[in-house]
Each structure stands twice: as C-alpha cells, then as structure tokens.
Amino acid sequence: MxxxxxxxxxxxxxxxxxxxxxxxxxxxxxxxxxxxxxxxxxTSSLLVSPLASRKCDLTGKKANNGYKVSFSNKRTKKLQGANLQYKRLWWEEGNRFVKLRLSTKALKTIERKGLAAMAKEAGVKLEDFAV
Incomplete structure (x- = not known):
C-alpha cells in the first residue's frame, strides 16, 4: 500500500x-x-454521522477565518465563530413553536421585523423547523 x-x-x-x-x-x-x-x-471514519452546520438558519451567518496576531506580530490562523443560539420561537401563522439555530443579530432583527417576514425574506420554510 x-x-x-x-x-x-x-x-x-x-x-x-x-x-x-x-x-x-x-x-x-x-x-x-x-x-x-x-x-x-x-472504514470507520467514513461512517461518521454529520454534525449540525454552524450556520444561522435565517441570515446564513457562519464562521470567519482570521488571524490571531501576537505581540511579536506572528500570525496564526483562528476561526472566529458566529454567536449562534438554539431558540424555540412561537410562529403565529403556523400556530406552533419552531426551533431554529440563530445568530444573536438575527434575534434582534426578528424582534423588529417578525419571524414570518424574516423567514420569507430568507426563503426558509418554517414548517421544516416545527417542534
């Protein structure tokens, strides 16, 4: 081999x-x-179940590749993750709860616009996230 x-x-x-x-x-x-x-x-590594993607369900925010810069100006790669939270929100039109993985910025936007309007804008079907 x-x-x-x-x-x-x-x-x-x-x-x-x-x-x-x-x-x-x-x-x-x-x-x-x-x-x-x-x-x-x-062969055991090929049969691993996939992990949930670290991505906001509504805005599509995900991690950013950046550098950590030391005092001596050495640069090492660093993954800057998005601030994602699992949230169970009440969906008025569907008359049920939906569980979404959202960034904290998306949560603030939902408070302003509403869940249905933001999901429509993002092109997301909230039925898929019903609890």
Whole structure:
C-alpha cells in the first residue's frame, strides 16, 4: 500500500508496530517506529454521522477565518465563530413553536421585523423547523 505522507513509503498498522520495533536497533526504537506510521485508511471514519452546520438558519451567518496576531506580530490562523443560539420561537401563522439555530443579530432583527417576514425574506420554510 502506497503512502501519501512524505515520512515513509510504507504504511504500518498498529498490529505491526510491536514486530517493527524489534527490527530497529538502539535506544528509542519505539519513537522511530512511531514516526514511520502514516495515515492508514480506515472504514470507520467514513461512517461518521454529520454534525449540525454552524450556520444561522435565517441570515446564513457562519464562521470567519482570521488571524490571531501576537505581540511579536506572528500570525496564526483562528476561526472566529458566529454567536449562534438554539431558540424555540412561537410562529403565529403556523400556530406552533419552531426551533431554529440563530445568530444573536438575527434575534434582534426578528424582534423588529417578525419571524414570518424574516423567514420569507430568507426563503426558509418554517414548517421544516416545527417542534
């Protein structure tokens, strides 16, 4: 099996680690062996259930990729997440509650415009979010 990582050309499975470490001579044989282990494809990671998207249901707000700048001006990537809250709101026209994941700005806008008007503007069917 060919490896996609540049450390090694051979993929070692966890069962092969103990036999491989005996082949490597000298102190620190375990650490040498562990550095050769590359990403082996596993079928269990393909069957993971999807997580809820971190996105506002009405405005579409989502995380922003930015930089965290240190005093020495080093820049490291930082994910600036939106302030999302799960809210159960009363929908007058549907005469029922709906549960939405909203940004706090969307909550303020709902107070001004109303839930139905904002959902219509966003093109969202509130029936899909009925509790």
């Amino acid at each position: 060919a490896s996609i990582c540049s450390l090694s050309t051979r993929v070692l499975l966890p069962a092969q680690l103990s036999s491989r470490s005996s082949e490597v001579a000298g102190a620190g044989a375990r650490s040498l062996c562990a550095s050769r282990v590359t990403c082996a494809p596993s």
